[in-house]
Amino acid sequence: MSGGRVIVLCGGVGGARMAGGLAAALGPGRLTAIVNVGDDFTHVGLRISPDLDTVLYTLSNLEDPAKGWGRRDETWSFMAALAAAGGPAWFQLGDKDLATHVLRTEALARGERLTAITARLAEALGAGARLLPATDDPLATLCETDEGPMPFQDYFVRRRCEPALRALSFAGADAARLSPEVEAALADPDLAALVIAPSNPYLSLDPILAIPGMRAAIEGLKCPRIAVSPIIGNKAVKGPLAKIMAERGLGVTAETVARHYEGLVDVFLADPADAGFSVPGIAVHACDVMMADRAGRARLAREALAAVMVAS
Amino acid sequence: MSGGRVIVLCGGVGGARMAGGLAAALGPGRLTAIVNVGDDFTHVGLRISPDLDTVLYTLSNLEDPAKGWGRRDETWSFMAALAAAGGPAWFQLGDKDLATHVLRTEALARGERLTAITARLAEALGAGARLLPATDDPLATLCETDEGPMPFQDYFVRRRCEPALRALSFAGADAARLSPEVEAALADPDLAALVIAPSNPYLSLDPILAIPGMRAAIEGLKCPRIAVSPIIGNKAVKGPLAKIMAERGLGVTAETVARHYEGLVDVFLADPADAGFSVPGIAVHACDVMMADRAGRARLAREALAAVMVAS
Numbered sequence: 001m002s003g004g005r006v007i008v009l010c011g012g013v014g015g016a017r018m019a020g021g022l023a024a025a026l027g028p029g030r031l032t033a034i035v036n037v038g039d040d041f042t043h044v045g046l047r048i049s050p051d052l053d054t055v056l057y058t059l060s061n062l063e064d065p066a067k068g069w070g071r072r073d074e075t076w077s078f079m080a081a082l083a084a085a086g087g088p089a090w091f092q093l094g095d096k097d098l099a100t101h102v103l104r105t106e107a108l109a110r111g112e113r114l115t116a117i118t119a120r121l122a123e124a125l126g127a128g129a130r131l132l133p134a135t136d137d138p139l140a141t142l143c144e145t146d147e148g149p150m151p152f153q154d155y156f157v158r159r160r161c162e163p164a165l166r167a168l169s170f171a172g173a174d175a176a177r178l179s180p181e182v183e184a185a186l187a188d189p190d191l192a193a194l195v196i197a198p199s200n201p202y203l204s205l206d207p208i209l210a211i212p213g214m215r216a217a218i219e220g221l222k223c224p225r226i227a228v229s230p231i232i233g234n235k236a237v238k239g240p241l242a243k244i245m246a247e248r249g250l251g252v253t254a255e256t257v258a259r260h261y262e263g264l265v266d267v268f269l270a271d272p273a274d275a276g277f278s279v280p281g282i283a284v285h286a287c288d289v290m291m292a293d294r295a296g297r298a299r300l301a302r303e304a305l306a307a308v309m310v311a312s
Numbered sequence: 313m314s315g316g317r318v319i320v321l322c323g324g325v326g327g328a329r330m331a332g333g334l335a336a337a338l339g340p341g342r343l344t345a346i347v348n349v350g351d352d353f354t355h356v357g358l359r360i361s362p363d364l365d366t367v368l369y370t371l372s373n374l375e376d377p378a379k380g381w382g383r384r385d386e387t388w389s390f391m392a393a394l395a396a397a398g399g400p401a402w403f404q405l406g407d408k409d410l411a412t413h414v415l416r417t418e419a420l421a422r423g424e425r426l427t428a429i430t431a432r433l434a435e436a437l438g439a440g441a442r443l444l445p446a447t448d449d450p451l452a453t454l455c456e457t458d459e460g461p462m463p464f465q466d467y468f469v470r471r472r473c474e475p476a477l478r479a480l481s482f483a484g485a486d487a488a489r490l491s492p493e494v495e496a497a498l499a500d501p502d503l504a505a506l507v508i509a510p511s512n513p514y515l516s517l518d519p520i521l522a523i524p525g526m527r528a529a530i531e532g533l534k535c536p537r538i539a540v541s542p543i544i545g546n547k548a549v550k551g552p553l554a555k556i557m558a559e560r561g562l563g564v565t566a567e568t569v570a571r572h573y574e575g576l577v578d579v580f581l582a583d584p585a586d587a588g589f590s591v592p593g594i595a596v597h598a599c600d601v602m603m604a605d606r607a608g609r610a611r612l613a614r615e616a617l618a619a620v621m622v623a624s
Contacts, residue, residue: 045418076406077387078414086436087415095389095407102390103399106357124398 002233004030004192004223006305007185010049011036011204013068013238014230014291015060015197018304021297022195023059023129025305030039031129032061032185036199037114038141038170038207040152044082047102047108051204052118052133053100060125061095068238071096075225084186090158105208114180129214132185134208137176141207142169145207164247172209178217186217193308198289200241201260202248209264218264224311226304227261228289229254229270258282267307269300283311316342316504316535318617319497323348323516324363325380325550326542326603328370330616333609334507335371335441337617338534341390343441345371348511350425350453350482350519353465355403356394358413359420362465363516364430364445365412373436379552383408402470427491428458444497449488453519454481454552464496466517473552476559480514487523490529498529505620506530508539510601512553513572514560521576530576536623538616541566549602570594578586579619581612595623 004025008019010033023031023311034049050069057063057071064070074094083089093101099120107117113136122131143155155163169289178186185191197203209215231254236242242252250256255275261268267283275286287303290296318338320331322345348363362381369375369383371498376382386406395401405413412433416509419429425448433445455467457475467475476508490498497503521527530537543566554564562568566586573580579595587598599615602608 044414045421046414071393075387075389075407078410081383081408081411082415084436085411085415085433087411093412095387096393098390098407098410099393099397099399102356102358103394103397109357121397123394193382 003190004187005032005185005190006030006193006195007032007034007191008195008197009034009205009208010051010055011041011043011199012054015051015199015204016055016063017297018195018197018199018228018300019055019129020058021299021301022304023127023292024298025301031214032132033129033183034132034134034185034208036204036207037133037135038139038203039152039156041151043093043153044087045105046093046098047105048091048093048101049104049114049118049133052114052131053097056118056122056125056127056131059122059127059129059131070094091153091252111271113179115181118297119160125221130181130185130271132179132181133183134178134214135176136179138172139176139238140171141203141213142171144169144225152203156240161243165240165244166247168206170207173207174212176211177242178211178213183213183217185241186221191221191223192312193223193305194225194263195304196225196261198228198230198237198291199259200230200239200244202244215264224267224308224312225265226257226269226307227265227292228300228304229257229268229274231257231274232271232290233273239301248251253277255279258284267311269303269307285310313370315502317344317497317500317502318342318507318620319344319346319503320507320509321447321511321517321520322363322367322423322509323511324351325426327363327511327516328380329603329609330376330509330511330540330612331367331441332370333611333613334602334616335439337613340440342443345441346444346446346497346520347444347493348516348519349447350515351464351468353452353463355405355465356399356406358410359418360403360405360413361416361426361430362446364426364443365409368412368430368437368439368443370432371434371439371441371443371523374437374555382406395467396432403465425491428492428512431552442493442497444491444493446494446526447488447523448491451488451519451523452483453515454483456481464515468552477552477556478559479520482519482522486524487525490523490525495525495529498533503533503535504624505535505617506533506537507616508537508573508577510540510542510549510603512542512551513557514553514556515551524562525578527576536579536582536620537577538579538619538623539570539577540612540616541569541580541586544570544583544602545585545588565589567591568574579623581615581619604624
């Protein structure tokens, strides 16, 4: 592991915490986070990348520690004025957070790639790790629900995941290309490990895995590949994961998640209470996977890196 | 005057105060402000209309009473975050003010006219008067300075009017059209008066007057036309007006301003100390034209409306 690089695939809050723990454990410049962009959308003319921003703020130590997303010590004057002026109030945009969206939107309009914009923001804010959107191409998670199809943020934020989810699709995924930076990171001979963060497998990881070439690249890796369970004690740590699994007729278990990653990971970290299962080709490793606080992140990062050493 | 409508032509702070005083004196629905858009520009991807916003906030009783522009009780989290993320810091965008720019930018991108967007904002914020951009077409004030040409906001804000101004031009003016709403307001048979606010004649009024048809429409009005002096005691009340007049080799006097409006106004209101001149076709009326506070605005509005009655 000395000097080796680590990739973490992640979505929002849980992924950001995992990335933060790994970045702190590895030290500057060794972590590359490949982040879901299926949640990205345009709102009041601004291009919002919720997962990239959550990871950006967390790695830069700027995240709201209570919510897990958005910025700490945030103010909300914009939202109040937007609502008073007749604008939409269902998606919260903090005053500080807005700076990110405004700069991103303007740079995209100038023709800059999301990857380059994200790198500049990460540098400016002191993220201390590489942040790569999984693709620079359009990719939008669409939710097929019992109330009909709806864009991801309509389902996730506006409707608070209340409609039953029947299916997910990733518009644009077939034509999307891994960015050159993502391809290079996955082909890096110094790559020591790939970690799939305990993000939602269906909402956060599947959009990344839907990009042509991503699965094959992960399958072809020589280094250990590790996933961390987002299910603890048959419950989701956060968000709608358990509800979605139940709506899909899947058991709300760590095993369901491990099977979802079959062929993509060698090691699966699960809580001791959930670790009593086996999946072909995957070593299930029991450990405390809860990241309740910064100490929890650090502990899970050490567990993951130790598992890499064991598997190497 | 009973039930008659009044048009005020205006730029930013001084114009907004005049508009506010007239709107309060006339009561709801009788004032139409036709506002300069030569200062409008795009900054960090957002379409900013400084004069429209100053008039909007002032009419809606939301303006910062100290600065005269921007919003009262404003917060500045966005600017701090923008600078920290590497964005430009020279143009101040308050958190509440941003809501206006974001909504405007998004609506323009959807193809809506600035006039319609402005009307919706004025309605939402309770402006109590009509706000009309002078045109919906591109119109940009360009400053020819001793340091070369520069866009208006570069001269006005970034460089704080320090370069010597050699000439002004209004890009797009030749092709710009008065909006249908402006044309209708000027042709309204109930129009009782047109007031040229004590805004900067060269920076704020000339861009409006440069739109083809505007001068002829004003020249053809049957109702009294009144201008208010922005010069008091041979000094500009605010801003770079005196500096610009001196750089143009013009006397810093109310008379210079009155001559600038020759043929366009019947009455010119000037401070008693400045009123000792005559211009053919213009009745110079001496009165206190300072708007130091809300009472001053109200007093000046009554002076202007009284002068209309005298001239009718």
